[in-house]
Amino acid sequence: MKYGILIVSHSKDIAIGVKKLIEQAAPKLSITTAGGTDDGEIGSSLEKIQTAVEKNSGDEILAFYDLGSSKMNLEMMIEMTDKKIHKYDVALVEGAYAAATLAEIESPLETIEKTLEPLKIK
Amino acid sequence: MELSLADTKKWIELFVQKVESEKSQLNELDTAIGDGDHGTNMDRGMKAITDAFSKKEPEDIVSLHKTVAFALIQKVGGASGPLYGTAFLDMSKKAKDDADLTTLIQTGLAGLKRRGQSDVGMKTMIDVWEPVANALKADEFNQSVIDEALTSNKALVATKGRASYLEEKSKGHLDPGAQSSAYLFEALLTVLGA
Numbered sequence: 538m539k540y541g542i543l544i545v546s547h548s549k550d551i552a553i554g555v556k557k558l559i560e561q562a563a564p565k566l567s568i569t570t571a572g573g574t575d576d577g578e579i580g581s582s583l584e585k586i587q588t589a590v591e592k593n594s595g596d597e598i599l600a601f602y603d604l605g606s607s608k609m610n611l612e613m614m615i616e617m618t619d620k621k622i623h624k625y626d627v628a629l630v631e632g633a634y635a636a637a638t639l640a641e642i643e644s645p646l647e648t649i650e651k652t653l654e655p656l657k658i659k
Numbered sequence: 660m661e662l663s664l665a666d667t668k669k670w671i672e673l674f675v676q677k678v679e680s681e682k683s684q685l686n687e688l689d690t691a692i693g694d695g696d697h698g699t700n701m702d703r704g705m706k707a708i709t710d711a712f713s714k715k716e717p718e719d720i721v722s723l724h725k726t727v728a729f730a731l732i733q734k735v736g737g738a739s740g741p742l743y744g745t746a747f748l749d750m751s752k753k754a755k756d757d758a759d760l761t762t763l764i765q766t767g768l769a770g771l772k773r774r775g776q777s778d779v780g781m782k783t784m785i786d787v788w789e790p791v792a793n794a795l796k797a798d799e800f801n802q803s804v805i806d807e808a809l810t811s812n813k814a815l816v817a818t819k820g821r822a823s824y825l826e827e828k829s830k831g832h833l834d835p836g837a838q839s840s841a842y843l844f845e846a847l848l849t850v851l852g853a
Contacts, residue, residue: 580737606738610732
């Protein structure tokens with residue numbers, strides 16, 4: 538598939554929960570998650586994000602995050618990797634769901650981003 | 660002025676000791692206006708630095724800054740991880756062609772602003788880094804620079820980070836990241852013998 542989805546959250550449960558939710562709308566899509574710290578606590582981990590990026594089989598990645606350090610770690614990852622990652626400052630659940638639905642039917646990036654525009658909250 | 664490798668290491672080791680001994684103080688500051696874990700998070704990062712130094716003795720200033728950056732990025736867990744991590748990573752890259760102390764601190768400051776998308780006056784660690792960088796440049800770096808930076812940080816209303824949700828209520832509280840940055844620069848002062 539052209540696009541894969543990456544979910545970065547401070548909480549492992551939120552990351553997995555969002556994945557489960559959007560899988561319903563996008564069963565074919567590669568969806569990988571990085572939730573919580575390395576030892577499963579609340580927080581974010583660059584290492585987990587790196588693994589989730591490596592595991593993602595999309596040619597390009599659409600990335601969604603929740604709070605401050607998830608965003609900063611994601612931005613560090615974007616600076617470090619050669620893989621094309623698009624980061625969206627939108628409501629996590631709604632944004633990831635909308636993007637997954639559209640990516641599943643191979644909508645162009647332009648359409649996906651237009652749909653995400655009103656969901657921008659940060 | 661360039662710090663020697665030994666002095667740079669001493670600087671970081673003093674910072675590690677200070678954060679470890681003030682862990683609960685940092686948690687308390689963070690409880691007032693954040694999520695209460697800045698001390699615990701930073702302490703985890705400090706232990707990672709100590710571990711990394713004992714596994715492999717940094718052979719130059721570039722690798723020392725890089726070691727500190729990776730320990731903090733990988734182990735801190737909160738927002739201070741990518742923030743301090745970016746500062747030290749950028750300092751490491753800069754040190755390859757210019758290891759002047761003032762230049763390095765200015766480079767770290769620019770990294771913080773980029774990563775946090777923030778600037779001075781938003782009640783963050785930048786409120787300490789910027790005056791210190793300026794004072795180093797003017798050759799006027801001393802304890803009062805840090806003290807005054809903390810005093811003005813305390814009086815600010817937060818407009819960045821979690822404390823910004825509290826709006827006016829954040830006033831009168833010291834930002835925990837500003838305090839840990841003050842420890843960093845107090846350690847530097849000790850090394851400089853000032």
